[in-house]
Amino acid sequence: MSQDPHFLPSASSEPHLITQGELNDLVRDFELPKSKAELLGSRLQQWNLLAGDVRVSMFCDRQKDLVLFFFLEGDVVACNNVDGVMAARNVVHDLDEWRLFIDSPKTSLKAVLLHNGNVLPSIPVGHAVHMKETYDNMKQLLRCINYDQHQWQLCGDLKVVALLVGLQTGYTKYCCFLYEWDSRARDSHYIKIDWPLRQSLEPGRKSVQHPPLVESRKILLPPLHIKLGLMKNFVKAMDKTQAAFKYLHGKFPRLSEAEIKERVFVGPQIRELLQDDAFDHVLRGKEKTAWKAFQLVAIHFLGNNRADNYRLLVENLLKAYKSLGCNMSLKIHFLHSHLDFFPPNCGAVSDEHGKRFHQDIATMEKRYQGKWSPSMLADYCWTVTRDAPFNEYKRQAEKCRVDAE
Structure with missing residues (x-):
């Protein structure tokens, strides 16, 4: 009209x-x-x-004007001239405005540059078919994209972070790359905050297997991955006989009861639950308190807008999770002891936008x-x-x- x-x-x-x-x-x-x-x-x-x-x-x-900026080495397709790709798109390559996201879904290992603030489209700089997340593959990928020259900030899930800094993967005794946090000292969890700072990442000591490929200060903690971990610990601590757990099974019918018990959730499912008032109504007691605290932290700290009282919100979350009986995972440890290591705006540098890139390029992979x-x-x-x-x-x-x- x-x-x-x-x-x-x-x-x-x-x-x-x-x-x-x-x-x-x-x-x-x-x-x-x-x-x-x-x-x-x-x-x-x-x-x-x-x-x-x-x-x-x-x-x-x-694509003939852009293919000149990419080359094939073994199984890795990489960009050997990021500045050229940026110039072809009329974008100035400012290193402080871009972050490197590395992840490996089911079919391939991918590296993509994401714009801080997510205003500009992503730029793929590395793609390797049937390459798993291993230290040697990460080393080859970083070499192909000339990471030593650019030194972007990096984001990815905590397994990728562990490989990049040379740590042994898995839930090891010293799995934090910042401090010598003892993951097995359960009596100190939720109590001790100040752990010894890692003076160096020396192979053979404190769960370090290989020389680090990147500097620890270049790592961006993954907000989406931490959110998934909080959800996983919350569901694990829920009473499986109560109505709230049965509600989850009814809300996500494609997930079996075993999958829900294993806490198999993704970002869109968590966003759907955060907006579901019916789930709030079926929760009771400590579970309701913990869920409310998780909602506030997910929105006002791990999202685009950081509340002025974010420290109080995180503190309330930790108290609620402790009261519910949640074991402290590495993701909860970051909230407990390394709150200052998070960026001022988690949404602007979130790993969630890297996950969306996987969905976008999947169509391109099918075409080829x-x-x-x-x-x-x-x-x-x-x-x-x-x-x-x-x-x-x-x-x-x-x-x-x-x-x-």
């Missing part, structure tokens, strides 16, 4: 001829592969809807059907590059779409 402020029709009644940049952005918005993009362009050209200088054939080799090469990462970079800002395109308001239906 013309009076709707969110949907403004063009001032001219003349047909609009689509420019090259507009067609490129349309292809990106629809997430079209190269063959489908060329088909769309040819149809629009057939109907005389394209400007005269639009080239439909460019979609066949749309196992023929993963420098072209795939270059093609991904093309798909996330915009020729015009998002706000230049008008979107019909929800009210108008409902009325039309």
Whole structure:
């Protein structure tokens, strides 16, 4: 409707001829592969809807200007010129504005640069098929992407962090890379805060296996991973015979009772529970107190906005978890003893945005059907590059779409 402020029709009644940049952005918005993009362009050209200088054939080799910045070494596809990729996207490469996220889902080991504040799209810099998270593979990946030259801050789950600093993986006696925290001294958990500082990461001592690949001060603690750990410990301590635990099984029917007992939850499921008032109503006693404390910490400390009383919120969480009988895990230990090591805005440097990158690039992996090469990462970079800002395109308001239906 013309009076709707969110949907403004063009001032001219003349047909609009689509420019090259507009067609490129349309292809990106629809997430079209190269063959489908060329088909769309040819149809629009057939109907005389394209400007005269639009080239439909460019979609066949749309990534050719970016593929020069990637190379293949063994099983690793890596970016050997991050500055070049940034310049091709009209972005200035400021090392303080980017963080390196490393993770290995089911199929591949990936390294991607994420923008602090998450304003700019991600840039993949490393991709290795069928490579597990091991110290040697991490060392090879960092060498291929010239990490020693750039020295970005790093984020990832705590297994990746342990490998990067040379620690033995698993729940070992000294599993903290900052302090000599004794994970087996249960009598001191929730009581002792000040543990001896690690003076060095010397192989063979205090659960250190290998020389560190990165400096400890470059590590960013993973807010999403810590949130998942808090949820895991909370569900583990719940009374399995009460209505609250049975409610979880009914809310997530795809998860078996055994999976719920093993605390198999992901970020979207936790966000759904945080907004579920019905779950609050079925909780009782210490479980309700602990859940309320977890909600406040997840939103006002591990999220985008840090409350002024965040220390009090974390302290209340620790008291509630101790009262509920939760064992102190490494993730809870970071909240207990290393609160100052967290960044001022956890949401701006969260590992959650790295997990979203895995979802985005999974579509690209299916398109290339196992023929993963420098072209795939270059093609991904093309798909996330915009020729015009998002706000230049008008979107019909929800009210108008409902009325039309």
